[in-house]
Every structure is written in structure tokens, then in C-alpha cells.
Amino acid sequence: MQLPPDDRTLSPRTGYGRAHWEAAADALLAAVEPYAAEGGALYHLPGDRTSWSGRLSDGLEGYARTLLAAAFRRDETALERYADGLAAGVAGVWPRIEDRSQPLVEAASIALALRLTRPLLWDRLDDGVRQRATAWLGDALTAEAWPCNWELFPVTVGGFLNEIGYETDASRKAIDRGLERIEQWYVGDGWYTDGDGRKFDYYNGWAMHLYPVLHAWLADDDRLLDLYGSRLSRHLEDYARLFGGDGAPMHQGRSLTYRFATTVPQWLGALTGHTPLAPGETRRLASGALKYFLDRGAVDSHGLLTLGWHGPDPAVLQGYSGPASPYWASKGFLGLLLPADHAVWTAEEEPGPTERADAVTPVGPPNWLLQSTSSDGIVRLHNHGSEDVRYDPYYTRLAYSTVTEPSSSPSAAYDNSVVVGDDPSRTEIEPLGVGEGWVASRHTAGGGARVTSVVLVRGAVEVRAHLVAGAEPGTAVRVTGWAAAEGVRAELLPAFGLTDALTGVTGDADTLFVALARLTGDADAVPLREAVSVRADDGGELLVRWSGGPEVRVLLGGTGAEMVVEVIRTGRSGRRRPTSSA
Numbered sequence: 001m002q003l004p005p006d007d008r009t010l011s012p013r014t015g016y017g018r019a020h021w022e023a024a025a026d027a028l029l030a031a032v033e034p035y036a037a038e039g040g041a042l043y044h045l046p047g048d049r050t051s052w053s054g055r056l057s058d059g060l061e062g063y064a065r066t067l068l069a070a071a072f073r074r075d076e077t078a079l080e081r082y083a084d085g086l087a088a089g090v091a092g093v094w095p096r097i098e099d100r101s102q103p104l105v106e107a108a109s110i111a112l113a114l115r116l117t118r119p120l121l122w123d124r125l126d127d128g129v130r131q132r133a134t135a136w137l138g139d140a141l142t143a144e145a146w147p148c149n150w151e152l153f154p155v156t157v158g159g160f161l162n163e164i165g166y167e168t169d170a171s172r173k174a175i176d177r178g179l180e181r182i183e184q185w186y187v188g189d190g191w192y193t194d195g196d197g198r199k200f201d202y203y204n205g206w207a208m209h210l211y212p213v214l215h216a217w218l219a220d221d222d223r224l225l226d227l228y229g230s231r232l233s234r235h236l237e238d239y240a241r242l243f244g245g246d247g248a249p250m251h252q253g254r255s256l257t258y259r260f261a262t263t264v265p266q267w268l269g270a271l272t273g274h275t276p277l278a279p280g281e282t283r284r285l286a287s288g289a290l291k292y293f294l295d296r297g298a299v300d301s302h303g304l305l306t307l308g309w310h311g312p313d314p315a316v317l318q319g320y321s322g323p324a325s326p327y328w329a330s331k332g333f334l335g336l337l338l339p340a341d342h343a344v345w346t347a348e349e350e351p352g353p354t355e356r357a358d359a360v361t362p363v364g365p366p367n368w369l370l371q372s373t374s375s376d377g378i379v380r381l382h383n384h385g386s387e388d389v390r391y392d393p394y395y396t397r398l399a400y401s402t403v404t405e406p407s408s409s410p411s412a413a414y415d416n417s418v419v420v421g422d423d424p425s426r427t428e429i430e431p432l433g434v435g436e437g438w439v440a441s442r443h444t445a446g447g448g449a450r451v452t453s454v455v456l457v458r459g460a461v462e463v464r465a466h467l468v469a470g471a472e473p474g475t476a477v478r479v480t481g482w483a484a485a486e487g488v489r490a491e492l493l494p495a496f497g498l499t500d501a502l503t504g505v506t507g508d509a510d511t512l513f514v515a516l517a518r519l520t521g522d523a524d525a526v527p528l529r530e531a532v533s534v535r536a537d538d539g540g541e542l543l544v545r546w547s548g549g550p551e552v553r554v555l556l557g558g559t560g561a562e563m564v565v566e567v568i569r570t571g572r573s574g575r576r577r578p579t580s581s582a
Helices: 018-035 055-073 076-093 104-116 127-141 149-163 170-181 203-220 222-242 256-272 279-294 326-337
Strands: 186-188 359-363 368-373 377-382 400-401 418-422 425-435 436-443 452-458 460-469 476-481 488-495 503-505 513-521 530-536 541-546 551-556 563-568 572-576
Touching: 018 326, 055 076, 055 326, 055 572, 076 104, 076 127, 076 186, 076 551, 104 127, 104 149, 104 203, 127 149, 127 170, 149 170, 149 203, 170 203, 170 368, 170 476, 186 476, 203 256, 203 326, 222 256, 222 359, 222 368, 222 377, 256 279, 359 425, 359 503, 368 436, 377 452, 377 513, 418 452, 418 460, 452 551, 460 476, 460 530, 460 541, 488 530, 513 530, 513 563
Parallel strands: none
Antiparallel strands: 359 368, 368 377, 377 400, 418 476, 425 436, 436 452, 452 460, 460 513, 476 503, 488 513, 530 541, 541 551, 551 563, 563 572
């Protein structure tokens, strides 16, 4: 991909400005053009993989997702091609929108693109094409969605159809129904779960916030924009901390092949005026993510986005991933809706949160603890509340980072896990709270044992403690740490109840296991055992002494299965009691 020369005056960290984003969008659109079929209604991208929806649906996906890039780019030449494709698609090429079908997803992209470019595309179509297009889109108003972010696809279609005066009652009902349904998944502080349960991931940004906020903004609905915009702004306070100093997004959750679609919340906040981020910080975070992927092989020799993370990588794919799935990355070009003279494009880049200082950030709703170090730009996510067993290992591991990826092969050693017996599973995760420098949870492990876990962090150093209850005496327990990654060092040392091989066995009562861990790119880091010391006993109590820092006393498995974290600092103490249940 040919991009303009870096502009290190305006963008001292990434070198990227608006021209780089425009060039990237243009290159991606040009690369897919040869794969158009059926009059441009389908884009059959190369590769031997077909999603579980089938080849026809995959071809529609190729049309809809690349159309988004053309819409954000406002490329009239490209939009003419997509207008031809639309005419052919609604003349009988595209599959119907049915209950819980993939065309419902793609209809939302098409409707959003049509709404954003109405004078350039929709208004130039002849009446017959418009009638057939509204009839095709109209099925989305009543199609049953999967109970997750899919509820927002009828909202997005309804927003466009209501605007052009098609079936306005049905359109408004679809909008109201979808927005009402996502309320049951809003858990506060800007966070949604993606459906029932505790499914926290990037769908918060590229779906749960994107569609309601854009709908409210396009409808000029101040009431809705205040509601959803305030949630977005609060979300960005946490979300901005999920990006490493090298631009990498956190390697957690499903659909990671959408790559720089992770930039949606930053752009959306700037576009609608609902953001806590300075303009130069917004562009730095977004450009950092785009550059991260373009520099690491996300685009192949034909200029196409591959199915993977850096380059091709089947480990990050799901059954619904087809050849065109990566093109939901088109959402990352949302920033091109901002005019060239907007401060986001003209302000000098400012460092992101990870670059400014070491930080430990509690994130309440998902019960996460974010641990970042400015010397190496690494962000670590300690997960004590997100769970979706359908997509393990991308949800249920104890920790994730911007420089490592979880092991996914059953034959591989599971990273960041507590293996009880020979079962590494972690289910029924119960958040126990998060506070200043600590986070805790309880989960079910192999054979029905319950494991209460707490991690305490300072700098890049971690103390991980696990109290295993309900296992047969003599059951083997193994603790694992960070997966290996290029350019960083992963350390894991036994501190209590574990051999040098990080294994132990349960006793007649609840049994405590403690390890020291570190993931660092700092070649001069002090030895791990000099950074922290731990004293513990079989009753589940431990005292953590940080070198040059506070002492922390932790009691796991106290009265009524309660856990207490007590922080002791220079003669004064404060007690933190996480929410827990007996």
C-alpha cells in the first residue's frame, strides 16, 4: 500500500495525517474492485474459506462492508460503482433478509452508507431501483435479531427508511424496539454487555455505541444524543487505555480480524462532540492503530485485508468469518466524515494515556484492572469479570495484553490460567470487585472446584493468588503465566504452595497458591523477587510488600466466603470490601 510521506511535524508519533487515512481507504477500495460480480452486487474475495452463511451471503458482505469505506470517504466515483451494484442486488441477486440471517447485518451497513451519502448515491437512483431497494431493506424492520448487538441492525435500517419516508410507523417501531432492548445490557460507566451474561469486548465500541450515537446524530435528536453521547464519552475514559504505545489494541474478545475498527469510539466521540480526549490524542490513538496493522502485514500483496490479526491467522476467526469479514475495518474510516479543517486533523499529535505515565486503572462494570507501563508501552488487562465460553480463549483467561495473544490450541499450554486436575476451563466467573491496584473474582474450575483469585499489581509486577476450594485432596494444580511474545520477557515464579515447576497439590482443606508474574519490555528491570515479597499461610491470608511501596494484606476465603483487601501505607490503613456473595 502506497501512503504519503510521514508528517513528523504534525504527527510526531505516527507520522500519519488525514492524507494517510484517505490513501489507505482509496487503496483498499481499489484492491477489491476486480472481485466485483453480478453487476457489482457481490464481491467474491479470494480464499478457500466460506462462512457458515454461505458464498452468496459472503459476496453480499463484501459489497456492504466495502461500501462503508466508500461512504466515509465520500468517493463519488466509487459510489457510482456501488450504485450499480445496489441496482443489481435488489433486482434479485441478494438473498432476502430473514430472521437471524447474515443479510440483516449487511443491510445495516448498506442503510447507514445510504443515509450518510444520500445526495451522492440514493437521490441519484431512479425510482424503480429505490422502490426495490426499500422493499429489500424493509424486511429488516421485522426480522428477528439475535439477542445481542444484532438488535441494533433494524434500528440502523429503520433510521434510514424513516428519513426517506418509507413505512414510517414500522421504521419508528423498529428503532424504538431495538433501542429499548439494548437498555437491559447497559451496566453503567459507558459499558454494555453484548447480550445476556458478561460479554465485554470491542463490540461495545464498533456496535453498541456506534449505531445509537450515529442514529441520534443523523436524526438531530438532542435527547437521544445527550443520552448515548454521554455514555460514549464515559466509555472513552476507559477505552483509550486499551491501546499500547505501539498502537496495538488489546488482544481480547472475538472478531479481532476487524482490526482498526477499534478506532470507531475515538472518531465517533470527536464527530459528535462527546469525548474526553483532546483532538491530538484522538488522532494519535486512531492513527496508531491503523499504522500498527498496516506495518505488520494486515494487507496482502494484492492489497486485500487478510483473515487474521497481523497477517493471516485462523486462531482469531469464528465460524461466521468469511473472506470479506475483515472489511468491517471500514468502520475505522469514520473519521473521514470530519472536515479537513477540524481540530482532530489539524492539531499536533498528543501522547495517549499509555505513553504519559505508568497507570493502574480499575474498570468497574467488566471488573477489569488495566495495568500499563510507559517505558515499554505495554497494556495488560486483568480479567475478573468477562466471560463467553463460546469464544474461549478470548474471554475467559485471567489476563490479556497488547503484545501477547492467548494460546488457542487444545494441545498447547494454556496461558494465564489455573489448571485444576487436567482441566484448564474457567466458567461461572463471579466478580468480587476491583480497587486501587487489585482485582478479584471467583470461578468454577475442573471437577467443580471453586477458585477465588486476586491479582495485585505495581509497575509491571503482579502477585497472583488463587485459593482452591472443593477439590479432592491431592488434586494437581498448575498455574500458568503470560504467553511468549517477541521483544518482551514473560516471567512466572512460585511464591507459595507451588514448586519451581509452578505446580502443587490441594490439601484436606482450602489450599492457597501464589505466584509472581511480570510481562515487560524493559531489559533493565530489577529481578522479580527484589520488586516484591510475599508471606502467606494455608488459611488464605497473604501479606504483599512492594519494594519502595505500600504493604497490602489480603484475606481470601474469609467469613461467609468473603474476601477483604486491606491496604496499609505508612501507618494509616484503608479497607476495601469488594462486592461478594456467601
